[in-house]
Amino acid sequence: MSIPLSHLKGKSLGVFGLARSGLATVKAAVSGGARVYAWDNREDARAKAAGEGVTLQEPGEWPWEELAALALAPGVPLTHPEPHPIVGMARGAGVEILCDAELLFRELEGKARFVAITGTNGKSTTTALIGHLLGEAGIAVEVGGNIGRSALDLAAPSASEPVSGSFPEQIYVLELSSYQLDLCHRLRPNVAVWLNLTPDHLDRHGDMAGYRHAKERIFAKMGGDDLAVLGIDETDMEEVAVALSERAQAPRLARVTVRERDAADIRVDEAGQMTDARNGERLNLSAFPSLRGRHNWQNAACAYAAVRELGVPVSIITEGMASFPGLEHRMQIVGRHGKVLFVDDSKATNADAAAPALATFQPVYWIVGGRPKAGGIHGLSGFFPRVAKAYLIGEAADEFSATLAARVPHVIAGELARAVRMAAEDAALDPEDEPVVLLSPAAASFDQFPDFEARGRAFVAAVNALDDASAQQAALSESAS
Template identity: 50%
Template sequence: MIEAHSFKGRKVAVFGMGMSGLAAARSLIAGGAETMVWDDGEKGRDAAVAAGLPVRDLREIDWRALDSLVLAPGVPLTHPEPHWTVKLAEANGVEIIGDTEIFFRERRRVGANCPVIAITGTNGKSTTTALSNHLLNAAGRASVCGGNIGRAVLDLPPFVDGQHYVLELSSFQLDLTPSLDPDAGILLNITPDHIDRHGSLEGYAAVKEKLFANMTGGGTAVIGADDALCDAIAARAEARGVRTLRISSTKPVATGIYGEGSGLFELADGALQNRASLSGIGSLRGAHNAQNAAAALAATRSLGLPWATLVEGLQSFPGLAHRMQEIRRIGHVLFVNDSKATNADAAERALLSFTNIYWIAGGKPKAGGIEPLAPFFPRIKKAYLIGVAAEEFAQTIGGRVPVSMARTLDRAVAEAAADAAAQGSGEDAVVLLSPACASYDQYPNFEIRGDAFRAAVEALSAPPAKEKAA
């Protein structure tokens, strides 16, 4: 645990008793802060009581005496309306921060040589975070990852010289970290997401740009060049004198790394260098993973890792659970868990990576639905629709792809497995869970949804086959 000694003697309220809120409260108490915690939900309050934390209704305190409000990242800060704690804090001049802000303040206080890579973007964050951490560890560096993936940042090991941190940061976390200053910052891409939280696509992009707000000549900005919003952010970073590397999976870049086919290339010393190949690395299948790999390589290279070591690390990357995760193969049928694809843009990346797809989709729909995926419908043999979105998705698909209203994931897996097996072994088939939806209608989160898919697939004992009509 990282103890927040920079808050010693200060009076701090922590709202939101999820993973990050509980960790923040423990860190503050260990560091000597006068801490009180609260949650709107009984479940959260019970979790705080079970952890031995000082629970107190924040409606009943004197906000003028507070120094800081530590807000859980999922609590509305500005849109659609500020949470009541935010309104009280603003009315009384209390700073509003998140657990990641405590992390960076404590890092500065300790002064240890602890390189940090911070990663954001609409899609690809988790894979890039896991890959960057893997590359550092494979090179013999002590490295851990956390934030919006795995462990809360304040539950990571304390700051000591040589310890590396790779942090996945959502837009919610960026909004609450005003003094963020990573050694390398990665912005992968920006597509419409969380508009209800940020008010507009432009507002969402402005929050993402905060990753580089405090970056000076000593830091490295690694920014995707495949969308206009990111390109503009890269130009502004360069104009401020920040070392900026662009990454792309669609086109060459003058400074940075780009993917072409299975190769990753860099223009160095006036010549084009073929730095690595993703061919045969199943955990990095698809063009989107070329961008993820390019980003991880650029960031870790900026910390001094040699190319030979990085290329070797790529080969041993095991992949990320719930993101293009190959579960098993039964005969000619491959089962892939892409439960983390909670929007159409993420699902597009999976659909681009395969042909002959038996697609399981649906859940709690997001704005825009799946109409943007229409160009990829020819890759789909049949769609198995689940959850609240089933009717909406069936209407969007129309007659362009055969549809089964499976409704539930276990039924979808059984039907898709049988259909894929029945097509014959002349061509490989893929049963792909890539929902293009949130999970909340049927599962608490995408991880549990992915685990349910894995369990259903592992329960298949033999290549299932449908009886053929006589």
Template identity: 50%
Template structure:
């Protein structure tokens, strides 16, 4: 745990009692704050009370006595409308912040300059966070990994000059971290997402940019226009990362055909043959990890060894197993077309399982990759809409549920005669019509495949 010592003896309102909220309450209490916690759900309140965390309905409290409102990142700050706690905090004129802001304040108070890497982006940030942490650990560094990737930041060990914090940050978390100041700030990419929570693409990109603005060193993927503009505004103390042919940008890295090179043309890493880093999107992830590891003083051979031993993340192009020549891949994390595009570009002879609760645009952006798909298997609420897009371009079967889709895809892939057919779960959809979240969906796919194997 990282005790939060920056509110000693002060009353602090805390709203949102999920995992990160409970961790934040513990850390504040351990640091001497007087916490008053609440949640709109009875389960969270009961958990807090079971731990002895003081609770009260914040609608009945005197907000003039609070030093700050600590808000969980899942609670609306601005759109579609501010949560009721946000309105009360603004009326009282107190700060509205999140757990990563508390960490940043604690870092400045406890160990200024302690290594802190913050990673954001619309896609790829979880894999890149895990990859950076893995490379550093393999080189013998003391690494604490958390944030949006799963472990609440205040559950981690405290900042220390000999310890590296590698933290994934969503736009929601950045929005609640006004003094964000990582040693290394990473921006992977920006494509439309979460506009229901941020209003416009410009506001969404502006929130992402704040992570770069406060960083000592910025590492920015420059292959989309919003990120490229952010890099141009940053100007100095910057590593630009480009995926594609041509030389590396000045003071940057490029990656083409799996080879990471610097601006002088020197080969720094080769990710070809690393199954967990398959595809051009993972080439970007690898190049960013190389840039961050170099900035933290790792030797080239240590970086290459870390890349080669990276096991990958569950539900992100996870190779579940093989039956004969058929490869089964769990990409349940692909909840939008942009994420699924990465998987479709990484394979051929694809037996594609897709569907669920569709997002804006559906799968129309994926039409250029349909020639890689041997057959599509539709599940969930998006089946009719996706069938209309696939009609005449890709053979498809309406399967309804995941178990039916896996059975039919495995059977057809085995009979296809292709050298390495791939049964790919990459839904391009949220899971909420049939599964609680993408992890549950991916776990179910893995169970079904293992039963076949």
């Protein structure tokens, strides 16, 4: 499935990088009638594109004078640490460099509505939640970009003409990384969400100023008919909001805080109560099981602002947030064994990523470890009082044991399945109402698993095995009686 890029009919397009987004771009451009020249340094990637009607040539052999644009894979360096050689070729030939999300917008401008989401943290959850809420409202919605399916792998609108003189029901919800935003030039979302800004990807953007500038591109083409939703809990984000409000032809703003910032329009207090000062609407975000923790309250409040702008009533938002399953391996509730809750946070591959889960649950029976990263778990010491016991796995076990020594009761479990069994037994004896067995490894998975997804699936399998064992024990007890 791909959206034919009919606006490129009869034109030539260069595509560099033939992974997920690049291959979708090739298919969309060819089906739209474009001539496509493409390359990837990996032979297996070129093989996947070989049967798609594309000319596979090294970029030095491309007819640059004919190219309308270069679709560049977001992972290819545009500016730092230094531009990839193909960037110099394109600039020397005066060829525009863009990405698949930009091509999607150019194809469907005026034929669909767009919601764009970015931020250092939380953008995948917020993107998925917005898509879920729109779907619950009965709106035709496609979700992709930096999450799940690439932008040009999404379904085309069901109608080619605007409905009722405005937009059709089709809405595209796109998660956009800073890499992608660097390659967007005309993209104008009807609603754009920028959650937060903390140091990340500085090797690709040079410094925080470069990183912030890339993110700011999400609002660049928006005007007074559009809504910009901003989390303002970092000083940089407060500055972005002020600068945006002072801009000529600025979009309308919905400023969100979970830290009691004065300038906010939408506030979430420390108990999870959300209040929209613009209309008096309220939501109890703490009532939604898959949206626990202050960081998820920010995600939920921003998603609320986005879908209210698109006409979704509060009653459906409430029902939709209650039914939202969460994202796999991101603080995902995967089971309950008696009073013990089991949470899969396998995506937390470093200490910073593990912090939100440790801040959310208590008491925690923490399964932690894998292949350690720089700094280990020293940065999580503030959360150690919330940990009833830790179960150490993988290569990091000895290092993490030294960090936890005399501070957190712990045991070296070695293997994940053994850690689950041990943690479940200990948590069942905890006097609290809802002890939590939490897989939040704060380490890479590659010592024992091919990726964090495989680690998360192994955790779920181990939790399910507890249920199987309990069922077998119950059956034996019944037959004995």
